[in-house]
Structures are given as C-alpha cells and as structure tokens.
Amino acid sequence: MHNQKLEIALSPCPNDVFIVSGILLKKFEMPFDFDFRFEDIETLNNLAIKGLFPVIKASFAIWNFIYSEYELLPVGSALGFGVGPLLVGKKPYPVGDFKKLKIAIPGEHTTAHFLFNFFYKKKIEKIFVSYDRIIPLLLENKVDMGILIHEGRFVYSKYNFYKIVDLGEHWERVTGAPLPLGGFFIKKNLSQNTKNTIAKLFRKSINWAKDNWDEVFPLLKAYAQELNQDTIKKHVDTYVNEYTYELKGPALKGLTIFKEFLNIKRSLEDLVWGI
Secondary structure, three states: OOOEEEEEEEOOOHHHHHHHHHHHOOOOOOOEEEEEEEOOHHHHHHHHHOOOOOEEEEEHHHHHHHOOOEEEOOOOOEEEOOOOOEEEEOOOOOHHHHHHOEEEEOOOOOHHHHHHHHHOOOOOEEEEOOHHHHHHHHHOOOOOEEEEOHHHHHOHHHHOOEEEEEHHHHHHHHHOOOEEEEEEEEEOOOOHHHHHHHHHHHHHHHHHHHHOHHHHHHHHHHHOOOOOHHHHHHHHHHHOOHHHHOOOHHHHHHHHHHHHHOOOOOOHHHHEOOO
16 A cells, blocks of 8 residues: 655755655655655745645745645744844945845745845845855855855855844844744645644654764755755754744744734634644
C-alpha cells in the first residue's frame, strides 16, 4: 500500500532545511511520501497567495492575503529576537540621503519589504530581486543599499558593506515584541489528522536535527548560499529556537501585534492550528 503524497514548498535557507532535515533524510517512518520544492521566499509568497501547495513556508507579511485558505502551523516559524533583515549600504548613509539612493529588496511581498516600509516611509527607488542577487548587485555598484536576509545578513562585513539598521531590532524597539519573519502554513481543508501528523513530524525532525549536527550540516551546505560552517550554524542558532518548536509566550505576542499591523481581525486561535 502506497503512502499519500504530500507536497511541501520551502526556502533553501539553513533554518528551513534544518527544520525538515530528519524528514528529508528519512530518519524515521513516514506516513506520507513527501515531495519538497525549494524556492526563494518571494516565489514562495506568490505560490502561497495562489494557494498552490498544501504546506508552504511564507512571509508573515502576506498573512492577510492567505489566512482565509491557510492556517499557520504551530511549529516551524522563524522569529527574530532583536534581529531581522539587515539594511546595509556601500557607505554608512544617513536616512536623509535615502531619497537619492537605490535599494535592492528581496521581494515585494517579503517581511523584509514590510519592515523597510515600517522603518522608512518616504520615497526611495526600489528594485525587487531574489535574495541571492542583492550582494552581487551591491558589489557591481548597481544599487546603493540592500536588505540582506538568510545567511547574507551574517557576512556583510567581509564585503566591506556598512550596517545601517537591523530592521528586526528596530521593530522590537518600537513594538516591544519579537519579529515574526516567516512560518509554515497548511491548507485549512486538510484533515485534522494530517495537520496533527505534520506538526508532530516537524517537531520530531527538529529534535533529531539538534542531536545530529554532523549529519545535518552537509545537507544544509548543499542548499545554502554561504558555505562556511560557522555562518550556517549561526543562522540556525539565530532562527531555530524554542518558539520555532512551539508558538508560545513572546512569540504569540509578536504574532498578535504583527497581525494587527496587517489589519487582520481574526483571533490567533482562528489563524494558528492547534494552539
């Protein structure tokens, strides 16, 4: 008897791959035949808006577009505690110069773009590109500033870029809450048993990954943008924490404040499965 096929779309960034590594490497018995699709976060956001995958990683910035069709899984979210997308420049530009500059942003629908608008509300020339194109564009002098996500935010100094502001730190300073970056969303029309099984598998996978770094690292490296082990480890340590394993306490506060900024009127109990 064949297992039911289930598609999961996610990014190749280390925290996402870490979360599902036990599943990818088939370290335990699977009730589904999983089919994984890896895409940059803006592609994932557009796929989520179209409702094309049963389980998908997406930016919280599009929550208001997808909550009627998807519920947030209570496991797998990335939340920043004093950290987030990093605004860097070729020079340490003051905010007063922004109107003369060009900025590269990793997608129109990303939380990075939402946070930049939260930080700076005036006119600036924006270009939207895949996250992995931002450092090359800065090096090629095609943009003046860029917002770095995933591993890029940890390595900007080696390219002699200047940190202008950590947009996650700014968010937390203003709101008093951690920053919801992205989460795994699951179709509402799937059975309660399927949702429960996926949540349990994700948690089982996280627990396995924490205990088996030597096996996990080669997998993360195969998908990563930056290949240095310390950079990948720092990325995972920053964005996979106790709130990735279970949404609770400060994480729920951050989600509540974020959904209010998006003008979502539903309660978290209506938006998040199983809390």
